[in-house]
Amino acid sequence: MSPGWFQFSAEDFSYAFISVLLEGVPFILLGTLVAGVIDQFLPSKTMVRFLPRNAFLGICLSAAMGLFFPMCECGVVPVIRRLIAKGLPVSNAVAYMLAAPIVNPIVAVSTYAAFRGQAAAEFTFLRLGLGFFVAVVAAFAVHNLTVGKVLRREVIESATLQPDAGGVAIRPFGRRLVGALESGVRDFLDVMVYFVLGVGVASVFSTAVNQEIIIPLALNEWTAVGSMMVLAGILSLCSTSDAFIAATFTAFPGTAKLAFLVFGPMMDLKLLFIYSAVFRKLFVAGLAVGLFVFIGLICVRLGVLGI
């Protein structure tokens, strides 16, 4: 008797569901607290003043900021929401949002550790390099879109409602602290709604779908890369630990694992929901398809080149 491809158990679902919630809440809380402080204490347009005037350099700098301000993919969304409200160009925010969960020292160390004995240094370099490159290209695509096509109406309104720098500075410190709390709570509750929905969907797939069905897909470069990206999307792992999972897929070629490690932190089931707190649904769908195709093509090409 072999199990079918889908068997659901409410107990298994709730167990996986709770475990991811317990693991993820601290990171989202940290992100929303930082976002609250940004909201009340960072004067509007400050970010713009420090960014290079050249759009390309600005996007590259934003994509590299994770090296100094590492954030996981769950925590980064409330932060960029506040940064956008403070005047950070959307393309720069997208560059940081996509790159920071990959291009950061914690992920570099965990990837290196997970791939010990499997060309760890090269793999780590490839992961961070490809993550940076994809984030920059995606941000450039966003640079050419109007804000109305990218952001939700509420986010645009919150950005236009922001008082100028002087307005923020004249409020007493205590009141700004309360404002930071209120802002942090709002962001936490908003993002958590999407996080809970995303974790729910991911938990169904990670407990109810027979994962052995993907093994035959490893035999072909195209299906191997595609299926590993689909798997990354379904499992919705944290970028700090996903390398340990990817490294165990010994049947799959290295480029498929690379696709898993670059696509997953940028787009997965829970992120589909979390991104929807900031971006329009059509944009999120386009971003998901674009990242899937772009990362997939690059990784297949790397495979053809023998990397």
Place this chain on the structure above:
Amino acid sequence: MSAIASRVLSAGVLLVWAAVLLYFELSGRVANYLHPAFHFWTFSSAVVLAAMAAALLLTRPSDSDAPPIRWPARLFGTGVLVIPLLLATWISPSQFGATAVWNRGFVQDVGDLAAYQPPMDPPLPREDGSIGEGEPMNPSLYLPRNEKGQLQAEAIDLLYAAKEPTLRPDFENKEVEIIGQFLPARTGNADGDRFNLVRMFVLCCAADARPLAVTVKAAPGTSFPEMEWIKVTGRATFPVESGRHTPLVIADHIEPTEPPPETFLY
């Protein structure tokens, strides 16, 4: 009035989350869900969430430019944040059942396990604590024994021993006691005398758990409820099956037992 109600509702949701996190931490259930490295952060989050809720209730609104409250969406969001959390906390049995384990597939080759590395690097210390240059340490110093003198092995020990010729003599043909969860063998069991003894290996949380399985040979028809915790005592062997050494415990005695204090292996 509307703003105050919204503030109280927000504080209520934060308090529910704080209470649930605190409950998992104080009841010890958190150990069945998360790697120990995350426990502190879960507890800290509970404290911070409770503090935020208290601050919301005890402070005057900041007059910040908050977006207008959309009550239908607000109530829907509150339901999403509270109901699934409480339901799952109530339903969750604090361990995976057989369905999830079958769907994930067994790890029976330790080389397939995350962060696997050969065990001989760095050199093991001598009995007096000094560094032995490549000499293996006496196994009796690091392998605990029960009152009958049997080695208290974990599933991962036997998987490593199957993979590593240098470790195999520590266990091969030795009497061992091993605890795990029962699952029947669906393949390679023509005589009906084998079953799987399963332990979950975790990196961060239960969602990434992978089932490690050691095969046990016992009297034909031996059976327990799926995923029941059992203690097996018997002889550890490592026959070559499907082209590689696999751990096989020839059981002398099997009995139901309580789950170990740490149900996960790390």
